[in-house]
Amino acid sequence: MPRLSVLLIRTALVYFAVGFTLGCLMLVEKAVRIDPVLWRFFDAHVEFLLVGWTVQLAMGVAFWMLPRFEGGTSRGNEPAAWTAFFLVNAGVLLAGLGSFLGLPQAVSLVGRLCEAGAALAFAVHAWPRIRPSPA
Template identity: 35%
Template sequence: MPTLSRYFIKTGMLYLIAGLAMTLAMFLQPLLGWSPVLQAFYPVYLHFIFVGWVTQIIMGVAYWMFPKKSKEDPRGNPLWGWAVYVCLNVGLLLRAVGEPTMAVNPASGWGWTLTLAAALMLAAGWIFVCISWNRVKER
């Protein structure tokens, strides 16, 4: 298994753990009288589960298992794969900070984090498509 695939898969599992922990905290919040601010993490929870876990696992396995481009260059330039990994994860972490901050205090000036997060995750998606497209082929 390529190193990059291991990073995608293990990081995806960490997002799953974080997402499940958020679910538990949001569930327990009304029962234990914790601050309602925890509910501001709902969009972060969704992003951690669907982008951080599901999408990242898919990308890691696809990078590993898709047919090789060629014997000399099996997966293309690995720097593009690492660019996907970095863009996706920096975008998710910016979203994890910006989303609840803007929900609790819209005048905080942190709206730029959501714009940058969206741009980074969009870039990750497009780069992934570009580096994977030629590997999807007939036998």
């Protein structure tokens, strides 16, 4: 497994553990009313699990498994994939934690722009790898 896939998938696992923990806290709060402030984690819970976990895991597996170039020695435009890694994580943190920390709405907007940029960068990387296998 290439280094970038290891980073993407392990980071996804961290978001998964944190997102699941936040979800557990909110569900317990719903049942026994610990402190309603826990609901401020809601946006982070959704962002961490949908983008930080599911999307990032898919990126990691795709980077690893999609067809390679030059007899299997090259994954093509790797800088674009690294850019996607940095942008998606900046985006998840900004969009997920912005509302919890009471930051201006513009912070969440910047987070979403980073996530969109990550999607674009990853598409630039992956597009040429989606092709028929050599005969």
